[in-house]
Amino acid sequence: MSNSKRLFLRSKKVIPSGINSPVRYYDPYPFFVKKAQGSSLWDVDGNHYIDFCNGYGALLLGHRREEIISSVLSQLKKGTLYCAPTELEVELSELISKNFPSMQKVRLVNTGSEATMTAIRLARGFTKKKKIIKFEGCYHGAHDYVLVKAGSGAAHMGISVSDGSLEEVSKNTLVVQYNNSEELASVLEKEKDVAAVIVEPVLANMGLVLPEKNFLSDIRKITSENGNLLIFDEVVTGFRMSPGGAQKSYSVEPDITTLGKALGNGFVIAAVGGKSEIMDILSPEGKVYQASTYAGNPVSVSAALASVKTMNKNKAKLYPKLERACKNLVSTLGDLASDMNIQHQINSISSMFQIFFTDKQVVDYSTAKASDAMKFKKLFNGLLKNEIFVAPSQFETVFLSYAHTDEDMQKAIIAYEKALKTVKE
Ligand SMILES: Cc1ncc(COP(=O)(O)O)c(C=O)c1O
Structure with missing residues (x-):
């Protein structure tokens, strides 16, 4: 029996379903990780994988990036949690701003x-x-406000509203189609009690779905006209699409932005920010309460500071390199699938892409859902057999990192070719 299987059976006895986040499960059991470096993961059986899951987008700079690890190591010698403010937090917030x-x-x-x-x-x-x-x-996390017709694991598992979510909460979350600003406008014509519209500017939790031309600027205009705040959830796109996120790439300014993932490049940190007049109503000055023991802890902040500085310093090389590598992989993958007569669509932008097995363009939830998930499962298994680890669901995105080498990308192409053959069978 493999070590992963043994650990999974042991894990199932103490951890529900044997994993700590549902998206980590796949049939018959996931590999258990021993260590990671750069673009590589090694499991407890000594198998090697090139990581294209990359912490669901978090690891823009790859695993154990030198600048981040040394910044964290030096912070560890000074303490891990103060629960009193530090200069580091100020510096990081200034940089984010x-x-x-x-x-x-x-x-x-x-x-x-x-x-x-x-x-x-x-x-x-x-x-x-x-x-x-x-x-x-769109997926905005696992809390009741937003766990309504969400993407990611919820879409994979067909959960529209989670059991245990309060109906009183979910009924106040209205849902409209992505890329349909007309539907948004018509809902807002009737609904006058809407505080905010929240959106992933590039939808990375339904596979990858791109905003159509003018979609983001249209929803900006509609929300401004109707007195609703616009929240850009840039947890995936922030720092990944560009140093200024999707809002910079598309030149659309939201009222509130959320960041996470690439901000900490593998460390636990996220951020929420916006116009001063909005942010100033947070307590203690204002009456909107938000608090956390670990918020702004110096370990995560030192990691994020090193991450942001590294991304900013390398931006002239980093973003074009990732985009080139992604375009190259996507175009070869498209040619391979076409040569094999496999119906497919590929959506891609910057360092993200996904392939869907369908003949229709994927522009929203229903077109993504119409793709053949069984074929995707075959693809995933085929990739894994050939040392390529992508997220195990059609409704996730493939992420490149700055640590991927040309050789990694070549191996990925060979693996996709072999895996596509199994899709065809
Ligand atoms: C766009 C988006 N928003 C929010 C979240 C939730 O972030 P976390 O898993 O750190 O709570 C995710 C996680 O995948 C995400 O992709």
Whole structure:
């Protein structure tokens, strides 16, 4: 019996389903990781994988990036948690604000879920309105406000509203189709009690779905006209698409932004920020309550500081290199699938992509859902057999990191070719 299997059987006795986040499970059991470095993962059986899951997008700089590890090691010698403010937090917030000018003030939190929860509470407190609107298939974390027709694991497992979620909460979350600004406008014509519209500017939790031309600027215009706040959930896109996130790439300014993932490049940190007049209603000065023991802890902050500085310093090389590598992989993958007569669509942007087995363009939840998930499962298994680890679901995105070498990308192409043959069978 493999060590992973043995650990999984042991794990199932003490951890529900044997894993600590549902997206980590796949048939018959996941590999258990021993260590990671750069673009590589090694499991407890000595198998090697090139990582294209990359912490669901977090590891833009790859595993154990030198600058980050040394910054954290030096912080560890000075303490891990003070629960009193530090200069590091100020410096990081200044940097975030500089990268994202719409985030005039920033609160540091721990996870993306905490960031979106705070953003929504802030919007309700600021507008004194109750409802929110989200887009079908967008995932904003695992809390009741947003776990309604969500993407990621919820879409994979067919959970529209989670058992245990309060109906009183979920009924105040209205859902409209992604890439359909007309539907948003018509809902807002009737609904006058909407505090905010929250969106993933690039939808990375339904596979990858890109915003159509003008979608983001249209929803900016519609929300401004109707007096609703616009929240960009940039937990995936922040720092990954560009140093200023999707809002910079698409030149659309939200009222509130949430960041996570690449901000800490593998360390637990997230942020919520926006216009000063909105952020200033947070307690203790204001009456919107938000708190956390670990928020702004010096270990995570030192990691994030090193991450942001490294991304900023290398931006002239980093982003074009990732985009080139991604475009090259995607175009070869498309040719391979076409040569094998496999119906497919590939959506890609910057360092992210996903392939869908369908003949229709994937532009929203229903077109993503229409793709053949069984074929994706075969692809995933085929990739894994050939040392390529991608997220084990059609409704996730493949992420490149700056640590991927040309050789890694070549291996990925060979692996995709072999895996596509199994899709064809
Ligand atoms: C766009 C988006 N928002 C929020 C979250 C939640 O972040 P976390 O898992 O850190 O709570 C995720 C996680 O995948 C995400 O992709």
